[in-house]
Amino acid sequence: MPTTFNIPCVILCGGRSSRMGEDKSLLPFDHSNSLTQYQYDRLKPYFKELYISSKINKFDFLEDESSLILDEGEVFSPLVALDTIIKKFENQKIFIITVDTPLVSIDTINKIINSSNDYDITVAQTERIHNLCGVFSSSIRNSITKMLSDDIHKVGYLLKQNNTNVINLPENGEFINLNDKDEYNKALEIISLSNN
Numbered sequence: 001m002p003t004t005f006n007i008p009c010v011i012l013c014g015g016r017s018s019r020m021g022e023d024k025s026l027l028p029f030d031h032s033n034s035l036t037q038y039q040y041d042r043l044k045p046y047f048k049e050l051y052i053s054s055k056i057n058k059f060d061f062l063e064d065e066s067s068l069i070l071d072e073g074e075v076f077s078p079l080v081a082l083d084t085i086i087k088k089f090e091n092q093k094i095f096i097i098t099v100d101t102p103l104v105s106i107d108t109i110n111k112i113i114n115s116s117n118d119y120d121i122t123v124a125q126t127e128r129i130h131n132l133c134g135v136f137s138s139s140i141r142n143s144i145t146k147m148l149s150d151d152i153h154k155v156g157y158l159l160k161q162n163n164t165n166v167i168n169l170p171e172n173g174e175f176i177n178l179n180d181k182d183e184y185n186k187a188l189e190i191i192s193l194s195n196n
Contacts, residue, residue, distance in 0.1 A: 003106075005113055008049035009095045010085050011039050012078065012132060013059075014071050024178055025099045026058065030191045035178070036099050037061045046106055047095070053081045077153040078132055083144045086136070093137045100178040101133060103187060108174060112167060120162040126171040131155040133175070 013025040013036050020027075025036045032038035036052060036059055044050050052059065053069045055076070062068060072084045085094060095113060097104060108124065116122035116135035123134030132155060143161045147153070159166075169175075178184045 003046060003110065005047050005095065005109075007047075007093045007095055007113065007135070008051060008089060009043055009047040009097065010051045010053050010069060011036065011043070011097055011099050012081055013052055013054045013099045014076065014078075014081050020178070020180055020184070023058070024184070025054070027178075027184065029102060029188070030195070033061065034059070035102060039097070039099055039102055042102070043097075046109070051085075053085055075153075078155055079144060079147060079153045079158065082136065082155075082158075083141075083148060086138050086141045086144060090138050093135050095135055096132055098132045098177070101130070101175060102178070103174045103176055103190060104133060105174055108169060111169070115165055115167050118163075119165040121159055122165040122167065123159065124169050124175065125166045126169055126175050129156070129159070129166055130175055131159060 026034045029035040029038040032041060040050065040052065040061070051067050051069050052062070053071065055071050057065060057068055057070070069085055069088055071081050073080050085096070093116060095109065112122055112124055112134055120137045120140050121134060124130045140158065140162050143158060147158060173190065176183055176187055178187055
């Protein structure tokens with residue numbers, strides 16, 4: 001049996017995908033019909049609760065809509081998504097990961113979660129900080145509310161305003177972000193090699 005984490009996991013799928021030119025959350029990946037389904041199926045055995053954050057329900061594989069957290073408001077911002085998520089999970093911690101980082105290993109997720117006990121936010125860092133791969137506590141809700149009222153949407157600013165733990169991890173390619181077609185094709189190549 002795989003390790004099951006006691007905190008909920010939310011996959012962020014509400015971005016504009018402007019550099020990709022189409023909705024990357026719906027692109028096919030490995031043997032899955034979409035990147036979202038790939039992330040969902042891969043993470044489901046490890047989390048008691050797994051959710052998808054999005055602007056709209058665009059996912060044909062979800063049998064139960066209770067797994068969906070729809071962003072409040074029209075603004076495309078990860079901070080708006082975090083605000084909506086934090087309101088759902090009062091007095092607990094949540095593991096957040098973006099749909100476009102499908103190669104982040106369960107071992108890395110385990111390290112991040114295990115390092116999060118005494119912090120409001122715990123995120124990974126390789127050559128740069130990965131602001132949206134980590135554990136976020138509902139205690140940061142007031143910070144997010146204040147930032148949104150001040151029209152500040154940078155997650156890096158949120159990290160600076162709270163008790164944040166940044167974990168240094170080796171640069172081994174697992175944090176590749178599928179922002180454009182080249183990165184998407186590279187990730188497909190990596191996953192294909194790992195399956196052989």
